[in-house]
Amino acid sequence: MEDLNFIPSDREVRLEPNQSLIFKFSNEYKLEYVNDFFTDFTGYEIHDVIGEGVEGMKHSDIPKLISSMLYESVENKKNINIILKNTTKDGRFYWFLTDFQYEIDEENKLLSFKYYRRFPSKSAIPTLEKLYKKLLDIENHASIEVAEKYLYGFLEEKNMSFSEYTAFLSKGEDFKSMVQKVETSQNLPAGKAGKKSWFRK
Amino acid sequence: MNRLDFPTPIDREIKLDPSLIIMSKTNTKGIIEYANDYFMEICGYEEYELMGQPHNVIRHPDMPKVIFKLLWERLHKGENIHALVKNLAKDGRYYWVLTNFETKYNESGEIISYYARRKAAPENAIFTIEKLYKTLLAIEKNQSTEVAEKYFYGLLEEKGQTYDSFILNVLNVSQSSLQNYFSDTSIIKENSNKKGFLKRLFS
Numbered sequence: 001m002e003d004l005n006f007i008p009s010d011r012e013v014r015l016e017p018n019q020s021l022i023f024k025f026s027n028e029y030k031l032e033y034v035n036d037f038f039t040d041f042t043g044y045e046i047h048d049v050i051g052e053g054v055e056g057m058k059h060s061d062i063p064k065l066i067s068s069m070l071y072e073s074v075e076n077k078k079n080i081n082i083i084l085k086n087t088t089k090d091g092r093f094y095w096f097l098t099d100f101q102y103e104i105d106e107e108n109k110l111l112s113f114k115y116y117r118r119f120p121s122k123s124a125i126p127t128l129e130k131l132y133k134k135l136l137d138i139e140n141h142a143s144i145e146v147a148e149k150y151l152y153g154f155l156e157e158k159n160m161s162f163s164e165y166t167a168f169l170s171k172g173e174d175f176k177s178m179v180q181k182v183e184t185s186q187n188l189p190a191g192k193a194g195k196k197s198w199f200r201k
Numbered sequence: 202m203n204r205l206d207f208p209t210p211i212d213r214e215i216k217l218d219p220s221l222i223i224m225s226k227t228n229t230k231g232i233i234e235y236a237n238d239y240f241m242e243i244c245g246y247e248e249y250e251l252m253g254q255p256h257n258v259i260r261h262p263d264m265p266k267v268i269f270k271l272l273w274e275r276l277h278k279g280e281n282i283h284a285l286v287k288n289l290a291k292d293g294r295y296y297w298v299l300t301n302f303e304t305k306y307n308e309s310g311e312i313i314s315y316y317a318r319r320k321a322a323p324e325n326a327i328f329t330i331e332k333l334y335k336t337l338l339a340i341e342k343n344q345s346t347e348v349a350e351k352y353f354y355g356l357l358e359e360k361g362q363t364y365d366s367f368i369l370n371v372l373n374v375s376q377s378s379l380q381n382y383f384s385d386t387s388i389i390k391e392n393s394n395k396k397g398f399l400k401r402l403f404s
Contacts, residue, residue, distance in 0.1 A: 137249035146234075146253035153226040153235020 011092045013041070021096070021117040027110045029053055029074075043089035059085040059093055063135040065147045069162065070098065077102045077110055081163040083120045083128055083170075095120045097166070121170030128169065205250060205258050211293040215243060217321035222383075223298060224318050229277075231256040234314065245291035261287040261295055265337035267349045271364065272300075276315055279304040283368050283379060285322050285330045297322040299372070301383040318383055326372045 015021075021041065024033035031049050039046055042057070058067065062085055073080035079100045085093050096117035103111045131154075138147040155162060217223070223243060225236040233251055241248060244259055251258070260269070264287055275282040284300045298319035305314045333356075340349040357367055369376060 134248045137247065138252050141249040142253040149234035150248065150252050156226075157224070157235070157237065 009091045013094045015119045017119045023115040082166050124169035208293045213294045215294045215296040219321040222318050259288045261289040266346045297327050
């Protein structure tokens with residue numbers, strides 16, 4: 001994964017409402033399983049990614065702060081529903097909505113987790129793009145700590161978590177039903193459908 | 202991080218929309234952590250230039266130091282202060298604001314940050330305060346901030362006023378209507394939406 005030095009292009013590939021990428025990770029963050037659609041959509045072979053992480057597919061437009069929020073959520077076994085940009089093997093980009101599901105044992109220890117990348121709300125993207133650009137500029141000119149303070153103040157002013165803000169931009173309710181529609185249409189493992197709460201903090 | 206260049210002031214005013222709030226959040230040392238869109242629009246800086254910088258990058262050289270001394274004394278005690286402040290935008294223009302502060306505490310009761318909300322300052326009040334600030338600034342230049350401070354407190358004493366009653370006098374408003382000026386954002390939002398709607402209708 002590390003030596004894929006492609007140049008990001010301006011071309012977008014779109015996830016459709018009935019499509020999602022599914023990753024299953026071990027408690028050591030190694031990729032154990034990925035669905036076939038991942039190969040169709042991103043152009044990566046399954047053997048390119050199994051046993052690895054997914055850092056190599058990060059898009060340079062996404063601030064480090066936002067990626068670190070994702071890791072922090074996983075560390076805390078919390079779901080986080082935010083919209084991110086990633087790259088395909090040929091350098092194109094796609095937007096997706098993150099969604100996590102954790103498998104834990106009786107002692108609350110992480111066994112594995114699933115990372116779903118779902119169809120994002122188009123209406124949310126222009127606003128998020130501007131916010132990410134601001135954060136990235138702050139990271140580059142000042143520091144990631146300054147960017148973090150900015151985002152904290154930004155969300156505090158709105159009294160929302162980042163997931164809630166994403167839902168707000170995505171016009172929440174429509175989106176909730178969209179997530180559930182995806183779950184049913186893809187015949188996900190039992191126990192998944194209907195379990196998610198979009199508005200959970 | 203580079204210190205921002207200090208703009209050369211020019212004698213041109215930026216008129217503020219009286220319905221909008223210029224908001225920023227700083228830490229206890231006055232370092233800017235967050236500023237809202239209207240703040241950025243008026244000051245002319247980009248977020249990456251201003252975040253992490255001390256708030257005095259937008260301080261206008263016409264402002265006497267003694268006002269900020271008083272302001273920080275109040276803020277460190279967790280007290281609000283309404284001050285008339287002339288600010289300096291990136292392009293050298295100025296804008297007058299009236300301040301309002303909210304102090305944020307952590308669980309152990311220590312001050313962690315300040316939310317500063319500012320709105321357009323009334324014109325008649327600017328006229329009065331400008332004269333005072335000129336006097337204070339001249340004393341600071343010829344003598345020191347301490348001497349200017351003594352003069353200012355002497356002036357208040359002579360008038361039998363505290364800073365707060367003095368500023369209400371200058372603004373010619375009551376304490377309650379001043380509170381409303383900063384708190385009644387629902388009406389403001391509604392109005393600005395209406396304006397937007399009408400603008401769209403007639404554009």
